[in-house]
Amino acid sequence: MDQVTGGSASQKVSRERARVATWASMVGAVADWYDYFLYGTAAAIVFGPLYFPGSVAHGTLAAFASFAVGFFFRPVGSAVFGHFGDKLGRKRMLVLTLMLMAGASTLMGLLPTYSQIGIAAPVLLVLLRAVQGIAVGGEYGGAALMAVESAPPGEKALRGSVVQSGAFLGLLLANGVFFLLAYVLPQDAFKSWGWRIAFLLSAVILLVGYWVRRTAQDTPEFEQAKQQGKVVKVPLLAAMQRQPTSFLIVVGLYLGANVATYTVLTFAIAYGTVYAHVGKSVLLVATTVAAAAALFTVPLAAKYADKNGYLPVFLFGAVLAAAMAFPFFWSLDSGNSLLIVVTTVVVLAGAAVCMVSVQQPIFTELFDTEFRYSGAGFAYGLGGMLGGLSPFIATYLVTLGGGKGTYPALFMAAISIVSLLTALIVRRRINGIYQGDTEFSVTYGSAMSGVTGNGSIGASNL
Numbered sequence: 001m002d003q004v005t006g007g008s009a010s011q012k013v014s015r016e017r018a019r020v021a022t023w024a025s026m027v028g029a030v031a032d033w034y035d036y037f038l039y040g041t042a043a044a045i046v047f048g049p050l051y052f053p054g055s056v057a058h059g060t061l062a063a064f065a066s067f068a069v070g071f072f073f074r075p076v077g078s079a080v081f082g083h084f085g086d087k088l089g090r091k092r093m094l095v096l097t098l099m100l101m102a103g104a105s106t107l108m109g110l111l112p113t114y115s116q117i118g119i120a121a122p123v124l125l126v127l128l129r130a131v132q133g134i135a136v137g138g139e140y141g142g143a144a145l146m147a148v149e150s151a152p153p154g155e156k157a158l159r160g161s162v163v164q165s166g167a168f169l170g171l172l173l174a175n176g177v178f179f180l181l182a183y184v185l186p187q188d189a190f191k192s193w194g195w196r197i198a199f200l201l202s203a204v205i206l207l208v209g210y211w212v213r214r215t216a217q218d219t220p221e222f223e224q225a226k227q228q229g230k231v232v233k234v235p236l237l238a239a240m241q242r243q244p245t246s247f248l249i250v251v252g253l254y255l256g257a258n259v260a261t262y263t264v265l266t267f268a269i270a271y272g273t274v275y276a277h278v279g280k281s282v283l284l285v286a287t288t289v290a291a292a293a294a295l296f297t298v299p300l301a302a303k304y305a306d307k308n309g310y311l312p313v314f315l316f317g318a319v320l321a322a323a324m325a326f327p328f329f330w331s332l333d334s335g336n337s338l339l340i341v342v343t344t345v346v347v348l349a350g351a352a353v354c355m356v357s358v359q360q361p362i363f364t365e366l367f368d369t370e371f372r373y374s375g376a377g378f379a380y381g382l383g384g385m386l387g388g389l390s391p392f393i394a395t396y397l398v399t400l401g402g403g404k405g406t407y408p409a410l411f412m413a414a415i416s417i418v419s420l421l422t423a424l425i426v427r428r429r430i431n432g433i434y435q436g437d438t439e440f441s442v443t444y445g446s447a448m449s450g451v452t453g454n455g456s457i458g459a460s461n462l
Helices: 002-045 047-051 056-072 074-088 090-110 120-149 156-184 187-200 202-214 220-227 235-242 244-274 280-308 310-334 337-356 359-365 369-388 390-400 406-430 438-443 445-449
Strands: none
Touching: 002 047, 002 056, 002 090, 002 120, 002 156, 002 187, 002 202, 002 244, 002 390, 047 056, 047 120, 056 074, 056 120, 056 369, 056 390, 074 090, 074 120, 074 235, 074 369, 090 120, 090 187, 090 202, 120 156, 120 220, 120 359, 120 369, 156 187, 156 280, 156 337, 156 359, 187 202, 220 369, 235 244, 235 369, 244 280, 244 310, 244 337, 244 359, 244 369, 244 390, 244 406, 280 310, 280 337, 310 337, 310 359, 310 406, 359 369, 369 390, 390 406
């Protein structure tokens, strides 16, 4: 009887710990991604004329180039925070990333414009964007690890997906605040000072996220690895030496969802307003509705994947993203508000969600615990850096195509196919078509037992 009671109590403590870790991951992700997405919306709407004066096209291109800067610094943040996260723990680094992100965003809300301080304005804006990139580079992989490594068996996709839910909630808040300010304030007031309110709110969100994240414990898997003396001297180097293929897999899988997401959330706003002559309010409503829908589709897709396999869900999302590339741009060109909302929801809350809702457990299992934060985080950062260039690339392509959406649509479809092929290759390798691959066997050694036994990714689960 005592043993049963003890076991039951231990299980209760374990689930309580998982619950706290889940909330800490989600709330922190909301705070971080609110700030990150806020910049993307501002780059599409106000940053061009305020910080990069010139023609509309050149100002927008420059604003999106500054948006891309954050993605270039994501691998830096992943390497730095991943290194110490693998040595000191996930929790400490996640508190630091939260403070760094909110601090940079708050300073953006106070930053003078080009007309006030000249060239120093865009320079400082780009530097603050770089800080955001470093922060989110350390945040995304770490928050996913905290949720997945603390998850009970059979719930890894569901628990890990809260990071993505937090990202969409952050997007919802960012776009919602911008939409509300643009609606309530006169246009001149919004462009001159009203947009700053959205950035200054970062300080408030920081307080909530910091309080919740401090209550969490480090993950059981990290604590076990530390007790067993598995902490390595340079985690990122160890990951590159032992599991190099995992980096390529993560980048290939991450690109499709990343490009689709930022094409819809960031580039489409600029394309719709400048080339398709769609009202900004329509585009903001479309992305807001899609983000709200994603709050429901993310946990549904993740829960389905926990029971029926991760890769089938991912493959469906990649196919849908490729198929929707041209219809999405056609809807923008049509100017039909309802059609724009529907296609935005399908791409973001359907295609992208099916890919991102199952990525966390797959990426986590690709790396051993002792260098997982560094390995998975750096690979996230690389994929994010490449995917984050999509608004800049799409802006160049639409200019090259004479203001038409054909080339950006081809770009979105092509990258979705890259992720689709990566997933198919992974599935073939897991099914044993590539035999005798030592590095692959090591990488997936623990994954072959299946989700039912110990919560690891197995052949049947993938």
